[in-house]
Amino acid sequence: MALEHALLVALSERPASGLELTRRFERSLGFFWHATHQQIYRVLGRMVDDGWVTVEVVAQEGRPDKKVHTPSDLGRAALEAWLAEPLPMETFRSELAVKLRGASYGDRARLASHLETTRAEHVARLAAYELMEREQFPDPAGLDEAARDQWLVLRGGIGLEHFWIDWITDYLQETS
Amino acid sequence: MALEHALLVALSERPASGLELTRRFERSLGFFWHATHQQIYRVLGRMVDDGWVTVEVVAQEGRPDKKVHTPSDLGRAALEAWLAEPLPMETFRSELAVKLRGASYGDRARLASHLETTRAEHVARLAAYELMEREQFPDPAGLDEAARDQWLVLRGGIGLEHFWIDWITDYLQETS
DNA sequence: AACAGCATGTAACGTGTTACATGATTAC
DNA sequence: GTAATCATGTAACACGTTACATGCTGTT
The missing domain is CATH 1.10.287 (Helix Hairpins)
Incomplete structure (x- = not known):
């Protein structure tokens, strides 16, 4: 239960579509987190269902429409609550x-x-x-x-x- | 498909029961790998089915019997083959x-x-x-x-x- | 006409986590 | 007799990975 929160951080920095998020994860947060587009779409769908993000369909020139996701008040509150939790002891797997x-x-x-x-x-x-x-x-x-x-x-x-x-x-x- | 191989390394160092393996993982290999006993029992069972390890039931004094697992020829060959594979680029998740x-x-x-x-x-x-x-x-x-x-x-x-x-x-x- | 890229998704499977269950022995 | 430890396991669920599917646009 943490990809949700990683996505909330990324969407707080800037609203984005699923594919944009995937690419952003590969670049910036990617040193410490990795997720495929399938995972992101699935979690994003759940977050929409839970009312954590709102969706706006944006038409583009010469490209398919994209669904831009923005954190809602509920989502911002969920992120804030998660950030306040103690950090679990992490064990890497190599x-x-x-x-x-x-x-x-x-x-x-x-x-x-x-x-x-x-x-x-x-x-x-x-x-x-x-x-x-x-x-x-x-x-x-x-x-x-x-x-x-x-x-x-x-x-x-x-x-x-x-x-x-x-x-x-x-x-x-x-x-x- | 890597816990199998981690277990093979541990069992090559010294044959062990499921619980002994769990504890050994917590200590020595634990800096870089973590597995619960449920995971280990499941994978150990699969390895027995596949003929990668042999099992010997060992009676103990004042304790329940334990099932000691030892790598077979097939298991040793599987470990060797895995060790020869190129290393995947690892991305930690923090x-x-x-x-x-x-x-x-x-x-x-x-x-x-x-x-x-x-x-x-x-x-x-x-x-x-x-x-x-x-x-x-x-x-x-x-x-x-x-x-x-x-x-x-x-x-x-x-x-x-x-x-x-x-x-x-x-x-x-x-x-x- | 074929191919690469954008954008979103479904399905199947494998791995990892959490909770619970059993039964015996030793320590307080 | 209550709790802790040893030892093994089942079941349900969440998470992650891989393969495949769709359809449109722009390039060679």
């Missing part, structure tokens, strides 16, 4: 960790080569995030509240990529 | 990130106080992991292959806790 730990039951050299690939992907993501930081937040001191929160979450994404890269690098050094 | 980003749509002071609690929990987990490292791996240079992998994954857990603590600290400083 297939990589399982493979590192199980390395001696398979082909260690082959795993190492896959790890090189994964590290390169994280290096690329880190570079993309750092570019986003420079372009979208050139002057952190001058940001308003909501933008500063976005910036701080982006910094979290950067920190997480550093963690991955450092860990894989450490592992490859120790096992080489 | 409720904390969503709340940080949504802070301006709720009670910021209240969120900050929850964040203090969460940070304290991560500090405690970090201390527990560091204690485990000192006690279980006092001499990293002298470890065999499997134990070194366990140590390196524990170091990953330590790195992840550092990430959380640093991020939350950074956020609280910037928004205070």
